[in-house]
Amino acid sequence: MNNLTRSLIERLRSVLEHIADHHAAPELLVAVIIMTGWAAAGFADFGFFAVIAAIVFGWLLHGVAAETGGFGWLWLSTGVLLLYIVFARSTVLAGTSPVWMAAAGATALAYNEAVRTNHWRRRRARTGVAAFTGSVAAVLAAGLLGMAGMAAAQFVADGAQSGRWWQPLAAATLFGLAVSLLVLPTLRSPESSRERWTPGTRLPAPPKPK
Amino acid sequence: MTRHLTHRFWLCFLIGWGGLSVAVLTRNLDMAAVGAPFLAALTLSLIDGWWPVVTPVSVAVSSSRVVEGDEVDFTFTFQAAQRAVADIEVQLPGTFEATTTTRMVDVVTDTAELKIRARAVRWGASGPEWIVIITRDRLAVSERIMRCPVEMSVRVHPPAEFLSTLIPLYRERPVTGEHRSRAKGTGSEFAEVRPYRYGDSIRMIHPQLTARRGTPMVIERHPDRSSTMVLLVDSAQDLGVGLETTLRWTVTAAMALGARHLQAQDRLGLLDVGHTLRWVPARLGRRHLHTVVDALLATEVTVRQPQSEQGNAPLELPANLPPSATIITISPLLSESTLSLLVALRSRGHEIIVIKPTVPDPADDVSPLARRIFDVGNRLNEQWLRHRGAMIIPWSPNESLQHILSRVIPKLARGRVGT
Incomplete structure (x- = not known):
């Protein structure tokens, strides 16, 4: 075995150890399963190689998001997952009710939450189990509420038959208005600051009491 | 304290709002359905209560005095007004090195506790500097960041040696002590x-x-008499790296000398000369030793004030400095303010004994010429001070202070060394 081979094997071993140490947490495994599942479902009709390419791309984005702990990458990987769900609408979710689409949306939310909670571990925080279980419960509740909401919307839409589209339009407008009412005071509040303290940043020592 | 809408808010808002908009445009509920859980998350977090508050209640420490290298436990207690996910981080000063994690993420319902074990790596009087608490609602849509300064100080003592030798008596007090009087x-x-x-x-x-x-x-x-001693500590600079620094040696020597002279019934004062002047009046007793040691541990190199604020005004000597006091200075004799203060003290008739720790070797990238100029300047300072009657005892901190003093003090008692 020459030096090049030996160094390559060493490098590979260290990469595998790193993956085992940092990417084998339960929440990340759940996130990987979600990403893989939707990549496979989204590209099922495009052939074997497309499925493999979609899975590898999803894994790459997921790996970067988990490794860097950056919210930008987390947004991107969640966005790609949503894209896979949109693609899957034409395959596994074709012709299903909006309730199933809401369930699919809930998995995207779960994926985002799983990677976010993993950031706590990455920064070597002492993490309580309640924080993880609370996250799971919150995502489940959001998913169930979303599904229930869509079931209700489906019922209303079926009942109306004529499709009174001013209703969702009005709902969207009201929702936008409500959010603006919440966001604007927050942004204008004296407590709000653009300078968000990033965890881990060292602050200058406070002045000593005289 | 600041509060923010997190990235999760914008994620939920964009996906929920986007799904609704696409559903309206395409007249199909599917995209609204994808965004529905995100809208539900926003609604739930709003119901759960945005911007929850978790506040620190108390900070406890296992020991308020330790020696360099010892470990100490800090216990922080927090209280929550409502159930919240708290991301708590404690910032320790450079004098402590955490051996356990300094960060905690947990759900705080009523009270929570964070225990941190830290090793004291450098002498001084300091403690945890900040507690930063980020509280979020359960779906992390809103967050409040609170930075709380911690007013706690743990005194880390450098390992000081025990001296048996005393600086000789120059002006005695009519009180019994351990110094042999000439009378x-x-x-x-x-x-x-x-x-x-x-x-x-x-x-x-x-x-x-x-x-x-x-x-x-x-x-x-x-007769056995006592005297009044004033320790003059030069904190104008701290040269060296890690534990091998002039200020650490200065403080170590001052603590040993202070303890010995107070034990010998001498009145002891402390004059800390940096860019400002700190004065602990001369007193007697074990309690005063604690005051002096605490003052020594709080010694640090202060930042020089801008010229416009401070000007070139010399440091003023304290009015209650005893006129008969012997001044024991521990200084590398590099600061102009210290030198001029010593000359002023000498001209007032005080006996001045300088223990001069060796300046650590500079980094390799310092040119030999610069090193020579530094050495020449240093020697000139010494000579200038000697000509004014100060006694200078060079001290290499690798050597025991007791050893140096026991060798030099007999000569000092007879006359002056090195003049």
């Missing part, structure tokens, strides 16, 4: 034998000597 009187140290003189007390006649010599003889003794 004669009642004491324990033998001075001379002389014939009985008119005016001597009869009790002073030594029976055995008188019997041997056939004439009344008297034994004279040196």
